Structures are given as structure tokens and as C-alpha cells.
Amino acid sequence: MAPNDRLDRDAVMSLETPPLQRAGSSGNAAPWAEATADVQVGNDGLQPALSGNGFTYRHDWGARRGQWLLRLNWSELNPRSQVFVSIAEGAGGGPDSGKFIGSARYTVHNVAPRAGGVDIWVNIEWSSDISLYVDYLVVNPALTGTRTVSVTVHRHSSVALSEAEADRILGDMGTILQNDDTGPDVATAVQFVRNGAVRVLPATVPATIATSADLSALLSAGSGVKVVQAIRWCGGPGDNIIGCAPVGSATVNVAAVRFDADQEGLIWVHEYGHNCGLGHRTDDPRAVMFPSVGSDHNVVNAAESAAYLSGPLNITDKVMPASGCNCDMAGLQAPADVRDFVRQGWIEGVPWELASRYGEADARKLLDWLVNEPEKHEKYLAQIVATLGYIGSEIATGALIDFVRSPRTGRAVFNAKNIALIRLGDLANRSASQAAVNFLAQLAGDIDLARSLAAPQAAFEQLEASRTGVTALSAETLAAELAVSATFGLALSGSEPARRTVEALRHDPNAFASVNQAAGEAAQIADTVVRKGRQEYYRMKAQQRHHL
Ligand SMILES: [Zn+2]
Numbered sequence: 001m002a003p004n005d006r007l008d009r010d011a012v013m014s015l016e017t018p019p020l021q022r023a024g025s026s027g028n029a030a031p032w033a034e035a036t037a038d039v040q041v042g043n044d045g046l047q048p049a050l051s052g053n054g055f056t057y058r059h060d061w062g063a064r065r066g067q068w069l070l071r072l073n074w075s076e077l078n079p080r081s082q083v084f085v086s087i088a089e090g091a092g093g094g095p096d097s098g099k100f101i102g103s104a105r106y107t108v109h110n111v112a113p114r115a116g117g118v119d120i121w122v123n124i125e126w127s128s129d130i131s132l133y134v135d136y137l138v139v140n141p142a143l144t145g146t147r148t149v150s151v152t153v154h155r156h157s158s159v160a161l162s163e164a165e166a167d168r169i170l171g172d173m174g175t176i177l178q179n180d181d182t183g184p185d186v187a188t189a190v191q192f193v194r195n196g197a198v199r200v201l202p203a204t205v206p207a208t209i210a211t212s213a214d215l216s217a218l219l220s221a222g223s224g225v226k227v228v229q230a231i232r233w234c235g236g237p238g239d240n241i242i243g244c245a246p247v248g249s250a251t252v253n254v255a256a257v258r259f260d261a262d263q264e265g266l267i268w269v270h271e272y273g274h275n276c277g278l279g280h281r282t283d284d285p286r287a288v289m290f291p292s293v294g295s296d297h298n299v300v301n302a303a304e305s306a307a308y309l310s311g312p313l314n315i316t317d318k319v320m321p322a323s324g325c326n327c328d329m330a331g332l333q334a335p336a337d338v339r340d341f342v343r344q345g346w347i348e349g350v351p352w353e354l355a356s357r358y359g360e361a362d363a364r365k366l367l368d369w370l371v372n373e374p375e376k377h378e379k380y381l382a383q384i385v386a387t388l389g390y391i392g393s394e395i396a397t398g399a400l401i402d403f404v405r406s407p408r409t410g411r412a413v414f415n416a417k418n419i420a421l422i423r424l425g426d427l428a429n430r431s432a433s434q435a436a437v438n439f440l441a442q443l444a445g446d447i448d449l450a451r452s453l454a455a456p457q458a459a460f461e462q463l464e465a466s467r468t469g470v471t472a473l474s475a476e477t478l479a480a481e482l483a484v485s486a487t488f489g490l491a492l493s494g495s496e497p498a499r500r501t502v503e504a505l506r507h508d509p510n511a512f513a514s515v516n517q518a519a520g521e522a523a524q525i526a527d528t529v530v531r532k533g534r535q536e537y538y539r540m541k542a543q544q545r546h547h548l
Pocket residue numbers: 270271274280291320347348
């Protein structure tokens with residue numbers, strides 16, 4: 001369809017459409033529909049007219065006719081810029097010679113500011129190309145002074161988090177942004193204050209985020225930071241996930257777990273950065289948006305500083321998975337010694353591109369820690385079992401199954417057991433280990449086995465709850481967690497029989513109800529892994545930033 005065809009049809013339609021009747025009027029027809037809206041004012045109140053910084057600019061778009069989408073690149077602009085446009089036929093001799101009104105009708109339709117520019121849709125009704133000058137008036141909202149972000153803090157009933165601890169973490173978030181730490185670090189005047197008491201999350205939000213549905217329930221439970229016991233889903237079934245958040249969000253909306261006290265401020269401010277529309281950055285290992293934790297991760301560049309000053313930005317409903325990156329994740333160097341790799345905490349989980357680079361000799365080093373010195377390396381067990389799964393050597397199968405079956409308890413240990421089940425799927429995928437697949441299939445569908453494996457942890461939970469005053473997780477909840485993790489492991493294992501088993505679990509009356517539900521999501525993963533292969537599944541996961 002030529003641009004002018006559309007114009008003509010629209011013009012005819014507007015003539016033929018009968019005038020709209022206004023409700024309550026007595027035949028006095030008006031040619032419009034009517035709508036009313038109130039000014040939406042945030043905490044900051046209305047900006048005074050033309051506060052902040054403003055720019056005007058006249059652009060000569062040359063000779064045109066018909067409908068055009070005109071994209072002007074302008075680094076000063078961002079999605080919050082307010083842009084006003086007027087257009088007319090340009091007098092000969094350049095923009096300074098002015099505009100005039102001739103017989104041609106010029107219409108400006110949509111005006112859409114974006115990061116680094118503004119796009120406009122115009123129409124010139126004339127039979128030949130004629131000149132177009134466009135005046136742009138840009139107002140960027142004022143960003144002077146310290147921005148104060150009010151954060152509602154929630155915790156799951158099974159998680160301890162005092163108001164003093166919440167305030168300490170919120171204070172650290174501000175310190176990380178405000179300080180000018182190194183050459184490339186831009187001091188960013190944002191502070192975070194607690195909005196009311198620390199709230200207990202509703203019962204609809206589970207202690208452990210194990211599925212996409214769990215994460216949706218958590219992110220829907222009001223705005224703020226929500227601290228749960230474990231996160232094993234962030235755009236896909238994952239590892240030791242410390243934080244997870246939508247990239248772009250209308251409000252502060254962050255999932256996190258408790259972690260080393262000196263790292264929690266970084267975790268929250270990193271996830272809040274995702275809310276502000278920021279992705280990962282790997283060109284500086286000290287960047288706040290680098291995908292791992294670290295006590296020196298406190299650098300924000302100019303663009304990141306502007307995003308933090310602007311605040312949450314409603315651009316997408318997708319979360320940032322472990323390997324999600326606009327940056328060069330594959331270009332990252334993995335430590336030569338795998339033991340240094342597993343000591344690293346990865347905020348959205350162990351990146352598979354890096355973990356997959358290690359081989360059987362590295363697996364032996366990790367097996368030595370897992371089998372002979374598990375107490376000594378308890379803090380890193382989750383990364384150890386995840387990396388063993390990604391390496392995919394069959395020599396780890398028995399040790400991983402023994403670890404899941406062992407009576408070892410503790411929240412870090414139980415989380416690692418679940419991760420071992422998920423990553424046994426990766427191991428089976430790479431090694432075709434039938435023992436791994438058999439164990440996963442059995443545990444996913446056998447409630448009694450899951451109950452017996454969860455029993456030691458249930459006893460631990462009771463003790464822990466009486467000691468700290470939090471709610472204990474039930475034996476049934478813990479057993480179901482193991483079965484759900486086995487279901488996702490099965491989905492990742494990539495064989496057609498495993499895919500059919502997962503499919504059957506959706507309606508298996510003898511499996512946990514949470515397994516029936518998780519199997520719906522797991523079946524889609526199994527389908528992708530069987531059809532496209534494991535590598536392609538992870539590549540898609542990283543690039544698409546899966547919907548919740
Ligand atoms: Zn992240």
C-alpha cells in the first residue's frame with residue numbers, strides 16, 4: 001500500500017463517519033469522542049514548567065511527500081524526555097530562512113522519545129517532493145539534588161530479616177552509588193529509605209522460587225524488595241540465584257535471598273539497576289552491573305548513573321537470567337583453576353558459558369571437595385554441584401546422587417541438593433548418563449522417596465525455626481521442592497523418553513501437585529532441548545530474557 005492510499009482512505013472515512021452523540025445532549029452532536037484523565041503525580045510532585053534542561057533544534061529533513069517515520073539521533077535524549085514538535089514547509093535557503101504555509105498540508109502524528117533520540121511520524125499531502133523543516137523542543141526532567149527512593153521491604157515468613165538489617169542494606173545501596181570510587185566511577189546522588197515496617201510476604205508466595213509461576217507470584221506481591229529463602233528460577237531453572245528482577249519495571253521490584261552482609265547492598269542495587277532498565281556489563285569487573293558479587297563492585301558509568309538517577313523504567317516484563325547480557329559474556333575469562341571459579345558468587349546464577357569450559361580434570365578437583373571436604377566448602381557447594389553438572393562428565397554422576405541422598409542438612413546444603421538435581425539433567429545431556437536420568441525420573445514421580453530424602457532437612461528446619469523465631473518449612477514442602485528440581489533436571493536431560501516422562505508428570509495423580517504444575521513449564525523446556533539441543537536452549541535463554 002502506498003502511503004497516499006492510506007491517507008486517502010482515512011480522509012474519506014472521516015468524512016463519512018457520522019458525528020458522535022454525546023451522552024445527555026439533546027441532539028447537539030459533537031464531532032469527537034470525549035475522555036478525561038487526571039495528571040498523574042509521583043512523589044516528586046509536578047516539575048515546574050521547563051525545569052531541568054531544555055533544547056531547541058530545527059532540522060532540515062529535505063524534500064519529501066507522503067508518510068514518513070523520521071528518526072533523529074540525539075544523545076541528550078532519553079525515554080523520559082518530553083519532546084514537542086512543529087513542522088511546516090521550509091522556505092528555500094536553509095532552516096534559518098524560516099517556514100511558510102502554502103497549499104500542501106503537513107501533519108505530525110506520533111512523537112516518541114527514546115534513549116539517544118526521538119522518532120516522529122509525519123505526513124505531507126502533496127503530489128511532488130517538497131521541503132520539510134522540523135522544530136524540536138526538548139525538556140529533560142531535572143535530576144539535580146539527591147534522589148530518594150522509598151523501598152518497601154518484604155520477607156518470607158521463613159526468612160529472618162530485621163528492620164535494622166534492612167536499613168543497613170538500603171544504606172549500603174546508597175553508599176555504593178554515591179561514592180566516587182575510581183576513575184570511571186560516576187558519583188550518583190541516589191539514596192534509599194525504608195517504606196514502613198518490614199512486611200511478611202503473603203502465603204501465595206513460596207519460600208523458594210522454583211518456577212516461572214512462583215516468580216510471577218512474588219513479583220506481583222506489591223512493589224519493593226522481596227527476600228525469600230532460595231531462588232532457583234530466573235528466566236529458567238537455575239543455580240544459586242542470589243537476586244532476580246525484571247529489566248525495566250514500573251516500580252522497585254526485586255527478588256533476593258540473604259547473603260554475606262557486605263554483599264547484600266550490591267545485590268539489591270544491582271537488581272534495582274535492572275529495574276531501571278540496565279543490563280549486565282562485563283567490560284569492567286568492578287561494575288555494579290557485572291554479573292557476579294564482589295566487595296569492590298561499585299562502579300557505574302555515566303549512562304548507568306543517569307539510569308539510576310531516573311529510577312525504575314517500565315520497558316519490559318522480562319527478567320535478566322544468569323547469562324543475559326547485552327555485553328560480551330562469552331569473551332569473559334574463566335579462572336584457570338576451577339576452584340577459584342566456584343568461589344565466585346554469580347548474582348543470577350552460574351553462567352553456563354563459563355562453567356561449560358572446564359573439563360574432566362577440573363571435575364575431579366571439584367569432586368574431591370564435594371566428597372571429601374563438604375563441610376569445609378559448604379558455602380560453595382551450590383556452585384560446585386552446578387559446575388559439575390555443566391562440565392557434564394559421567395564421573396560426577398554417582399557423587400552428585402550420593403550428595404542428594406546424604407543426610408547432610410543446612411539451608412545452603414539443601415539448596416545445593418536441589419541444584420544438583422537440576423544440573424544432573426545437564427550432566428545427562430552431555431554424557432548420556434542413564435543413571436542420572438533414572439534417578440531424576442524416580443525422584444520426580446515418587447513422593448515417598450522425596451519425603452525420605454527431605455526428612456533430615458525438615459528436622460533441621462524445626463530446630464532452626466525454634467532458634468530464630470521464623471516459620472519452619474514443612475517436610476512436605478521440602479520434599480516437593482526436591483521433586484520439582486528433579487522434574488526440571490529431567491527436562492534438561494534432552495532425550496525423547498525423558499521429555500515424555502516430563503509430559504506425563506503434568507497429569508500424574510501420584511506426583512506432588514507442585515510437580516504437576518512445574519511439569520507444564522518443564523515440558524516446554526524439554527521440548528526446546530530435544531528439538532534444538534541444550535546449547536541452543538541456553539543461547540536462546542540468554543538472548544531473549546525469557547518472559548516471567
Ligand atoms: Zn543481574
